[in-house]
Amino acid sequence: MTWSTREIAHLAGTTVSTVRHYHQENLLDEPDRGPNGYKHYEVRHLVQLLRVRRLAELGMPLEQIAAVDAAGTSSAPQLRVLAAQLTETIARLESTRDDLTRVIASAAPTDLPPGFGEVAENMSDADRAMLLIYARVLAPAEMTALREMLEAPRTLAQLAFADLPPDADDELRERLARELGEDLRRTHERHPWTLDPGAGGPFSREEIRMLFDRAIAELYNPAQRDVLARLRAPVGAAGAAS
């Protein structure tokens, strides 16, 4: 005429572990025991358990449930906080899911920003790494603009730069710097934000400059770095030319 732990768990729609855990947390009274030590639950335990489960399913922390139990009822402000937290969590998960859905749809490498799948198809490792850094530095609007820019076909100079051997001779470097300088000038004209990238992002100009300097130093070979240095000097986009 009483219930075992398994039975009361079943009646409350939960598990044996959960029931034992609630005993440990003093959320559920210990029932009488039989001569063999088995617990004998009564209706009042079931009611207590159902109450606790109801609050737990509403997302209330167990510690708070204990307080509610003592006070008899839970305060509306507490519940409103819970609801607000839920709304926030839901919004975050939805945005994650949408992001994930876009990645799946575009069949892009997961680690690239969404939408950059086709664009990064035949990029060098260095350029992909740069892309990850851009994604962190630039504001969303800038990333969209960047993607559109990258959708245009590469110029011959850009292709040559990507494959530039570390020991390329001075003449080639100079020619590349001039032609890339032309590209860059047009880019600045058409996309003025590229003159001050990351202005809407999370970092200061100083941080961005140092980050890009380090990225260039580590990701490109000496000849490429030399070209970038020549390129930067006449344009004056950043101060670290020499």
Place this chain on the structure above:
Amino acid sequence: MTWSTREIAHLAGTTVSTVRHYHQENLLDEPDRGPNGYKHYEVRHLVQLLRVRRLAELGMPLEQIAAVDAAGTSSAPQLRVLAAQLTETIARLESTRDDLTRVIASAAPTDLPPGFGEVAENMSDADRAMLLIYARVLAPAEMTALREMLEAPRTLAQLAFADLPPDADDELRERLARELGEDLRRTHERHPWTLDPGAGGPFSREEIRMLFDRAIAELYNPAQRDVLARLRAPVGAAGAAS
């Protein structure tokens, strides 16, 4: 010309703890160290960290990220599983939030089923406990019907039953049983599901019968139990009359 742990964490938009944790889980290479043991991070570490963070933010478990890292790219099935899990979690949280919103709006005691706030206003503790058990046993449609039933004003017999003293005399018991029997007959007529309650719920008829028997035995006083026994016998709704 290198970054400290704090700096790389800041650049990647995360915390020092997280960076150290990723070292421990072999998700991030250990950088060289200075003579004082301080870590000196380079661009390749930042890129590695950004990749891991991106996957982690998509909800991928760290262990799986390690595998992706080895394979170079994550499989579409894995991502689809993640997306499906997210969708499920979101749905569950939304239903919880809606439930919570209803509770807040009705200003009802939290542990009662939603919508039963006003109805349970002046119920006895026993009846509230029964309500919790009903909420567990009955199907949603039955709960709605029950709520509508409870919105009707109590009959005189019902009020008398709730306050029946344990030593009420035989005549009173008999009269109450007759009148409540009338109430019950009308209820069965108007709400046929009350003849077989919980048919759409999670329990078998046998389980429900035993549960109600125990609940009555524990929640009501001897006189009330006697009335219920007299009431049940002629109606024959359940077999356990004597």
Place this chain on the structure above:
DNA sequence: TTGCTCCTCACGTCACGTGAGGTGGC
């Protein structure tokens, strides 16, 4: 004897967060 249910520790989960206790350079 075998199977089944029950019991009580004690430890594991997941992705970090939080001290505790110590070092090195200004």
Place this chain on the structure above:
DNA sequence: TTGCTCCTCACGTCACGTGAGGTGGC
């Protein structure tokens, strides 16, 4: 000396889940 940053263990978090090792009745 004081403050600041960095370091490495080791343990805490939250709500349980999972054995390990043992008991009792058929």
